Amino acid sequence: MENQEIAHRLALRELVDTFSNLADEKNVAAQMALFTPNAHINVVMEGKEVFDLNGHQQILEAFSGYLVQFSVVYHLNGQQTLEIDGDSAKGIAYCQVVLIKEENGQRIKQTSGVRYQDRYVFNNGKWLISERLSDFMWTDIQPI
Template sequence: MNTQEIADRLALKELVDLFSNYSDTKENDKQVQLFTPNGRVNIINDGEVTFTLDGREAILNAFSSSMDDYSAVFHMSGQQTVSFKDATHADGIAYNYVTLVKTNDHGQTVTTNEGVRYQDHYEKIDGRWYIAERNSNFIWHTEEVH
């Protein structure tokens, strides 16, 4: 592994971690800048694509509105693997444990835990890595009412 590959791997790890950090702080305007301008997000539930978001504006609108009901959002990033296609394209897989907290109509706290596997395509533009496409595979979830 040469110095450039090490630098690229660190940059891609930071890219994936920033996605989670900005989600947790609901800084969706910063989060969407991690995607290429024509970036794509495929949401996958039960092995099927349930919807697709094309472009930063669609991603921003969906991400912003989907977090409105939650008083707390927490991502714990797990392992990440990366394979390089060439100097400006790479594929990666990253795992996240996600916790979402909200209050339901009866005043009870609802905690949802999810296991998410992100399958990404990355592109390096002007020396910076971006997410070109993300397959967000929601593998499992549990919900507790307190």
């Protein structure tokens, strides 16, 4: 593997990890810098599409509206596979997401297994997410 490819792989891993770190901070505005202006995101939960988002404004509104209900947002990223072809790439990344909220005086923990299927573009010296399918494959909800 050549140095350029290694650098791209590291940058793409950092892109995915930075997305998760900013989600944990609920800093959705900063996440927008990780997407192309016309990015497309689909969010699927247990086989049902819950969001079909186009562009920064729709993504910002949907992510902000969703995350505001949780007191704790915690992502733990796992394996990532990538196929890089010049200034474009596609990848799959796995993540466990823990969300905690209060409901009727009870703390509730929602844990999900997420598989991100991404398309990336290299633009002005950095990688950006142009498309993302966020597949929440399973979710477990329990009081804590």
